Amino acid sequence: MAGQTLYDKLWSQHLVKERDDGTALIYIDRQLLHEVTSPQAFEGLRLAGRKPWRLDANLATPDHNVPTTVIERAEGNAGIKDPVSLIQVQTLDDNCEAFGIEEFRINDARQGIVHVVGPEQGATLPGMTVVCGDSHTATHGAFAALAHGIGTSEVEHVLATQCLLAQKMKNMQVRVEGKLGTGVTAKDIVLAIIGRIGTAGGTGYAIEFAGSAIRDLSMEGRMTVCNMAIEAGARVGLIGVDDTTIEYLRGRPFAPSAEQWDAAVADWRHLVSDDDAVFDKVVTLDAAAIEPQVSWGTSPEMVTGVSGEVPDPAAQADETVQRGYVRALEYMGLAPKQKITDIRLDKVFIGSCTNSRIEDLREAARVARGKKVADSIKLAMVVPGSGLVKRQAEAEGLDRIFVEAGFEWREPGCSMCLAMNADKLGAGEHCASTSNRNFEGRQGYGGRTHLVSPAMAAAAAIAGHFVDVRSIDDSQSSVQEA
Numbered sequence: 001m002a003g004q005t006l007y008d009k010l011w012s013q014h015l016v017k018e019r020d021d022g023t024a025l026i027y028i029d030r031q032l033l034h035e036v037t038s039p040q041a042f043e044g045l046r047l048a049g050r051k052p053w054r055l056d057a058n059l060a061t062p063d064h065n066v067p068t069t070v071i072e073r074a075e076g077n078a079g080i081k082d083p084v085s086l087i088q089v090q091t092l093d094d095n096c097e098a099f100g101i102e103e104f105r106i107n108d109a110r111q112g113i114v115h116v117v118g119p120e121q122g123a124t125l126p127g128m129t130v131v132c133g134d135s136h137t138a139t140h141g142a143f144a145a146l147a148h149g150i151g152t153s154e155v156e157h158v159l160a161t162q163c164l165l166a167q168k169m170k171n172m173q174v175r176v177e178g179k180l181g182t183g184v185t186a187k188d189i190v191l192a193i194i195g196r197i198g199t200a201g202g203t204g205y206a207i208e209f210a211g212s213a214i215r216d217l218s219m220e221g222r223m224t225v226c227n228m229a230i231e232a233g234a235r236v237g238l239i240g241v242d243d244t245t246i247e248y249l250r251g252r253p254f255a256p257s258a259e260q261w262d263a264a265v266a267d268w269r270h271l272v273s274d275d276d277a278v279f280d281k282v283v284t285l286d287a288a289a290i291e292p293q294v295s296w297g298t299s300p301e302m303v304t305g306v307s308g309e310v311p312d313p314a315a316q317a318d319e320t321v322q323r324g325y326v327r328a329l330e331y332m333g334l335a336p337k338q339k340i341t342d343i344r345l346d347k348v349f350i351g352s353c354t355n356s357r358i359e360d361l362r363e364a365a366r367v368a369r370g371k372k373v374a375d376s377i378k379l380a381m382v383v384p385g386s387g388l389v390k391r392q393a394e395a396e397g398l399d400r401i402f403v404e405a406g407f408e409w410r411e412p413g414c415s416m417c418l419a420m421n422a423d424k425l426g427a428g429e430h431c432a433s434t435s436n437r438n439f440e441g442r443q444g445y446g447g448r449t450h451l452v453s454p455a456m457a458a459a460a461a462i463a464g465h466f467v468d469v470r471s472i473d474d475s476q477s478s479v480q481e482a
Ligand SMILES: CC(C)[C@H](C(=O)O)[C@@H](O)C(=O)O
Pocket: 036, 037, 064, 133, 134, 135, 136, 149, 418
């Protein structure tokens, strides 16, 4: 018998029952909750007179609707101006209190984007099944956890039963081999993968990311990659356990205690695909060939290297592709064959569950140090993913680097990743954004999103247009060493 993939192992370890038609019931170890997709779930419990099955399996924090300025946050929930946003956040607080679920509220230092908070707390552990009413739950797969987004009715079901109806996915392996060039990051890897396989390339699959370039990434980088598996169509992104995984988790509040640690680690070590495991599909990328990426269109697959240009729709063989490109260029206000480095920007957003962790902020700060945001940029903002990331960044002096350069240093939340709070793009504005989605209107009605890495976003803020961060990096490193 062939060996098992990591996904196969996680699946079979959580399988409660499987029917002949493939419908299965799996056990859920951890549910993360935020204010957008939980209200009806709690309401459903209430109406049915049910209680959560396992309180300690749940952890909640508000993120999508929270304001990100100190002034608004000083008032707590009352600082939320939008009435719908306020109701959602208040309802999460009330529900967690009423049902006894642990929550990190708006001004708790541990509050933040749910996908930053879970791993940071050690609430996401190898071998777990992790769900959340949020598509970017794929992020947690970086820890060899089977993690994916679910809908609100499923949130209720998991609260009530700790189980979920599921269907087994197929196995895909994306191998990224070799060394990344200087200035090329995890974000560029995942954008390049999506550029290659497309936004439907992973549909129906659990993608395991493997290869030496993935092994070389920190946990922050691995989370960035898995975060965007859903943008490649796969609900699940996974990376096998190694020393990097284990070292990241040591001592985290929800991680196993010192007495249980060795046994847990011994167990976790099995959470890798067997050497002879068979994948339904394998895609290989050469890390050395990946450039810093910039999206030019209205789908994450509409992406190219920074040295490239906006494609010419007329040059596309497929008519549907052609029409899609025409529409995207019209919305984005870009011309065919325009150089990527000629795209001028109005705003810069460094944040989101893709790129708001400490390493992301360090990379951006390294580029921004001693520089000034271009006058033509109306707003450049840095939004840490959690209160603890913010604290760490401040301890390292990163906030001062950003503020001196002219960036706004904000409070944690989803912020300008999506237009659900006060941070939005205006119509027609171009934004260099470290987030994961560039759909029409995603960051505000008529807003134009360009997905990039934190270093590329910082470099764009300083130049006022996209620049190849590799040219800056070369000159910077010699300055720093002097
Ligand atoms: C609001 C939430 C349900 C949504 C998601 O599922 O991903 C959001 O986080 C997003 O990024 O679009």
